[in-house]
Amino acid sequence: MARAYATLLISLMVVVGFATITVVGINMVHSRYENTANTMTALKRSFAADDKPDWDYWTATSSLNTSTTFVRVRAYRGDKHVRTFYSRHTRRFLRDDWRSARLLKNINIRYQSKVGVYYRASSWNQRDGEDVHYEIWVSLNNVLALFRTLFVTIVGITIMGLAIGIPVIYVLARKLNEPLLGLTTAAQNIVNADQTNYQETLPVPDTPDEVHNLSIEFNRLLQSLNQQVLRNRQFVSDASHELRTPIAGIRGHVALVQRHGRDHPEIIPDSLTAIDGESLKMQHLIESLLQLSRMDQAELQRSNVDLVSVISKGVAQLQPQVSQTIRLQVPAHAEAYVNADSVDQILSALVMNAHKYSAADSVIDVVLLETGPRVTLMVSDNGVGIPDDEKPKVFDRFYRVDSSRSKKVAGTGLGLAIVQKIVELNDGDVTIADNKPRGTRFVVTLPGKNENVI
Numbered sequence: 001m002a003r004a005y006a007t008l009l010i011s012l013m014v015v016v017g018f019a020t021i022t023v024v025g026i027n028m029v030h031s032r033y034e035n036t037a038n039t040m041t042a043l044k045r046s047f048a049a050d051d052k053p054d055w056d057y058w059t060a061t062s063s064l065n066t067s068t069t070f071v072r073v074r075a076y077r078g079d080k081h082v083r084t085f086y087s088r089h090t091r092r093f094l095r096d097d098w099r100s101a102r103l104l105k106n107i108n109i110r111y112q113s114k115v116g117v118y119y120r121a122s123s124w125n126q127r128d129g130e131d132v133h134y135e136i137w138v139s140l141n142n143v144l145a146l147f148r149t150l151f152v153t154i155v156g157i158t159i160m161g162l163a164i165g166i167p168v169i170y171v172l173a174r175k176l177n178e179p180l181l182g183l184t185t186a187a188q189n190i191v192n193a194d195q196t197n198y199q200e201t202l203p204v205p206d207t208p209d210e211v212h213n214l215s216i217e218f219n220r221l222l223q224s225l226n227q228q229v230l231r232n233r234q235f236v237s238d239a240s241h242e243l244r245t246p247i248a249g250i251r252g253h254v255a256l257v258q259r260h261g262r263d264h265p266e267i268i269p270d271s272l273t274a275i276d277g278e279s280l281k282m283q284h285l286i287e288s289l290l291q292l293s294r295m296d297q298a299e300l301q302r303s304n305v306d307l308v309s310v311i312s313k314g315v316a317q318l319q320p321q322v323s324q325t326i327r328l329q330v331p332a333h334a335e336a337y338v339n340a341d342s343v344d345q346i347l348s349a350l351v352m353n354a355h356k357y358s359a360a361d362s363v364i365d366v367v368l369l370e371t372g373p374r375v376t377l378m379v380s381d382n383g384v385g386i387p388d389d390e391k392p393k394v395f396d397r398f399y400r401v402d403s404s405r406s407k408k409v410a411g412t413g414l415g416l417a418i419v420q421k422i423v424e425l426n427d428g429d430v431t432i433a434d435n436k437p438r439g440t441r442f443v444v445t446l447p448g449k450n451e452n453v454i
Contacts, residue, residue, distance in 0.1 A: 021147075072135045198226040350444075
């Protein structure tokens with residue numbers, strides 16, 4: 001970065017210097033050209049009544065330095081030269097070794113070793129029947145001297161600016177790069193570490209503000225990735241644990257049949273029944289895992305759905321499957337912009353969850369409400385309830401409340417995680433509240449009717 005800044009500084013100073021020299025040089029030459037034109041006009045006006053130039057008048061009115069400006073005026077009648085007039089020192093100027101070298105083609109700028117660079121201007125006019133030819137040689141030496149001084153000054157300033165600016169740029173670049181180098185080193189240490197606790201963070205420098213803000217965002221990203229890694233590791237660990245239990249049961253019964261099946265054939269039917277039950281648990285667990293995996297990239301096809309009809313049919317189908325009484329409360333009409341099959345799946349999962357944790361003679365309440373632009377579905381039970389500190393965790397995969405970690409309550413621990421994912425795919429949210437006087441209430445909020453969809 002420092003090299004790029006240094007290159008930019010050099011280029012900028014060279015361009016500015018060149019532009020300054022060019023503009024000043026053009027203005028100086030143009031000014032000298034205008035002065036020469038004015039001098040030519042003054043020369044033509046300087047002729048006295050005796051048809052001779054009035055050199056005193058010309059010297060007084062000329063805008064040029066007449067000591068370094070030379071004039072020759074020649075008069076012709078037809079093709080015959082009749083007379084010539086010279087300004088002061090012009091004869092000697094023209095007698096000098098005037099084997100000059102033209103500097104620019106088609107432009108009367110010439111160089112003579114003894115007198116330097118001159119610009120020659122000429123003009124014709126008629127006066128009293130004569131053709132008069134005016135010639136002026138104007139010195140450009142002072143212009144070139146000023147130009148040379150300007151060039152040397154700009155070059156000196158450029159060199160001085162570079163001598164000061166380049167070290168300053170390197171110091172500033174190093175100061176700006178130091179926080180970035182710290183971030184890079186810290187990131188490399190995290191990547192190359194043999195062990196990690198997934199709590200690592202990058203240093204956050206106070207300055208500059210851009211690097212400070214970038215470090216904060218990097219740490220947020222790193223924290224999110226670390227949390228995802230920890231969740232995935234916990235998920236794999238929990239899945240292995242949940243699969244290990246039915247596998248152990250199946251292998252135990254297989255070993256029992258192998259050792260005693262021939263001598264005690266009466267144990268075979270019981271072992272087969274147990275094996276079938278354990279394999280069914282594995283099947284449900286694997287199906288739930290696959291469903292969750294597919295939901296990570298799923299996108300539901302939604303439409304305006306009459307939830308009263310969907311919930312009423314769902315409750316009618318679930319009632320024979322549970323021992324509790326399902327009490328339904330719905331409005332006359334309620335539409336939501338959802339996927340109908342997924343709503344039925346949400347209702348089924350929440351009712352079956354209430355069924356598992358409620359007494360057989362209790363009541364499960366299913367309530368549907370229209371709440372402004374949203375529709376709310378509530379499923380309440382009169383079970384053991386969920387402690388406040390456990391509520392945020394119940395939607396985690398494989399999480400089960402401590403009091404329910406009993407083989408008396410069947411389940412994979414994935415049902416509520418699936419519910420939350422389905423609700424999110426429907427652009428809704430699900431929360432947990434206490435049911436009064438006891439039990440748990442799941443509140444699902446879904447988007448209402450979409451007026452832009454027919």
